[in-house]
Amino acid sequence: MNYKYINLKEGVKLHTIKTEKFKTNLIAIFITVPLTRENVTKDTLIDLILHRGSKNYKTQEEINKRLEELYGAVFDYGIEKSGDNHVFKFYIESINDKYLNDDNEVLKNSIKILSDIVFNPIIKKGEFDEKYFETEKEKLKQIIDSKIDNKDTYSYYRCIQEMHKGKVFGLYKYGYKIDLDYIQNTDLYERYEQIINTGKIDIFLSGNIGDEQIALVKNDKNISKLQNRVAVYNVQYGRSDLVNSETIKEVSESMKVAQGKVVIGLNISEKRENTSFVALIYNMILGGSANSKLFQNVRESQSLAYTISSRYLKPKNNIFIKCGIDIKNYEKVIQTIKEQLDDLKNGNFSEEDIYNAKNTIIASIKGISDEQDTTITYYFGQELSHQKSNLINYAVEIGKVTKKDIINLANRININTIYFLRD
Template sequence: MKTFVSDKGNGVNIHVLPTGKFKLNTIVVTFHTDLEEDKATQRAMIPHVLLRGSKNHPNSESIQLALSDLYGATLTGGVSKKGERQLVEFLCKVVNERYLSDSESLLEKGFELMSEVLFQPVMEDGGFSEDFVEKEKEQHAKRIDSLLDDKIVYAAERCLEEMTKGERFSIPKFGRKSHLDHIDGKNLYEVYKDLVNTAPLHVYVVGNVDPERVKALVEKYFPNNRQPTDRLRPAEVKNAPEQPKEIVEQLDVNQGKLNIGLRTRVSHGDDSYPALLMYNGILGGFPHSKLFVNVREKASLAYYASSRLESYKGILYIQSGIQIDQYEKALTIIKQQLEEIRAGKISDTEMEFTRNGLVNSFQTVQDSPENLADVHAGGVVSGRQRTVEELIESVKKVTKEEVVQMANQVQLDTIYFLRDRKGAAANA
């Protein structure tokens, strides 16, 4: 597949991937910001407040009608977290008019509506509509609460939060519920103005489009007086402490959640990143991985057992669901899997299956325009662009020795156990 053609216009970074593979044109608008304790909650609310209404479409129903007129176009917004960056994102999908008898430029109409929603909000007394903000505060509280409802997600977030306490990474992507009481239409609008005027802005378009035409649309519909900062900070990739932290938390749960955080000291931009991908895949990234086979299947100690990477922060974390009284056994056998890889006990089958699994996962990225944009955005964060094809080729070249070398530099940082309120924490 072709790669993104990049350009600049109106202080906006423009990335276009011309392809006839998709019948929809996809527009992704991403504002890059540092994770900041005093602004994360507001920034996470901003996309949802903007989607409640704009200057010419004063409520969400009116915006939906406008999208319907564009042959069922869609427009959504939200935030994501990559390393120690908080990305404020908007996604618009609109049919390519080449596949319709109508000659009207639907791409331009999509840009026009998206621009209005982003840059012409409903105003009230020099700020956002108080009604919009109050309703969105209620919804945002529910988003944050939903993390507590899903204990797998909650345990993962809490483990990482304890592991990175004092680091920007510990700030949740949705911010904190305790900050909502202090937010109103005026101070949220101030954070919004700072975002749209100073945050580095990247616009992605994937579809059967001409890059020069996209640039002209960006210059026509996006503000031309932006002053983006170039002072975003890189993520800190740290070593683990000499003595791993052990955290036990008690809630009303029936199943224990044992999560383990490790420092890899390697992130997305490093040359050894492909070896880290292979290491994670062998450890717990797939159904054939050591954690799944040995902890879940053979020992029957876990309802689930896997590992995941935070690629932009140099962190790997293991997550497992266990019977509460099996904590010590589960922890021991998980540590054994780490030691086995360090000792080079990796079969040719594990190498082959992991390589194939990674290649397949990369290939599926090419079937999603927003995922292709996300891969590029990750390269912006890390400072190193890696195309899907480059990732596939680099993974194919990783040797068993490189995986073992990676295993021996991974450091245990935090052991987090979520258990029930019964019994003493000392039992853990």
């Protein structure tokens, strides 16, 4: 695997990942803008409208028929919150021409379709297509309402919301229904132009590619028209903007559920250079695997849960513990979890635990290049945090972490919020 990038324009980068492992080529366009209360709903609506059709592929039907002709090229899109940024993501995955015996020029056409959807929408008199604007507004209402459908993701979002109340990171990534009553089509198009002209644009091309394929992107009609820009976005330094205190915010909410969901938000108040590497190992020992303290003590020895795990959120330097429990066991579960956090503070874990945690993390790093989308996600993460670590350096940094580092970090970690969804 060979990763490179070139600046197509100031603020517009083309990243290439050359690999012959896959049957497919994957093209991705990411546009990063700062996340704000003002624009969060507008941005999602734009994302939805774009997928409906472009100047050259006017309807979904037209897009889909064209993709089918290209041997079922798959178009995907979405919008994500990444730290204090909102990221528009568009992908097309299509079969490498090598495996097809006609001259369909699948890659060439895939790039053409993707760039048209993103950069060449149907615009009439400074507005998006009226029908698309109205139907996608309705759809977005339903999407926003649907956040309660999955109790796991809902509880996770609610914990983040409570923990980061009043800050942009606490916003719901799809926005708010109330905004939809006020958004005007003209304003929305203005916002679109602002995104295209000031957002950070990263284009990824992964597959069996060479100069010829790179030229396809460079010379693409829509892409070559992009302006130079000083891209406006938030660099992710991986620092928390919360202050640790001894008081824990406890929030509980009732719904008709058979199982209670607990999400605990931990804050890390540490700014050292290697914090994210130490935090990854801390998290692995706490709740990152079947060997972790949480899995062993909450699930295996006390049968209190089926799922229990923790994840490290690097952009905010937070850790979230999630579990599904019998509602009457709440106190016992919280007590057990607190004991595990104290164990880590007091150094009650072994060198073997550290060794195993490192093994697991290094194995997952080595596996990244075996998946096209994961490789792109990795390099995009590096890009947003202004790091230039390749996969090998990353593994080396993990290897350097010591028990002392982990204990130090553990003592800079506090429970900030406990969220409980119950009946």
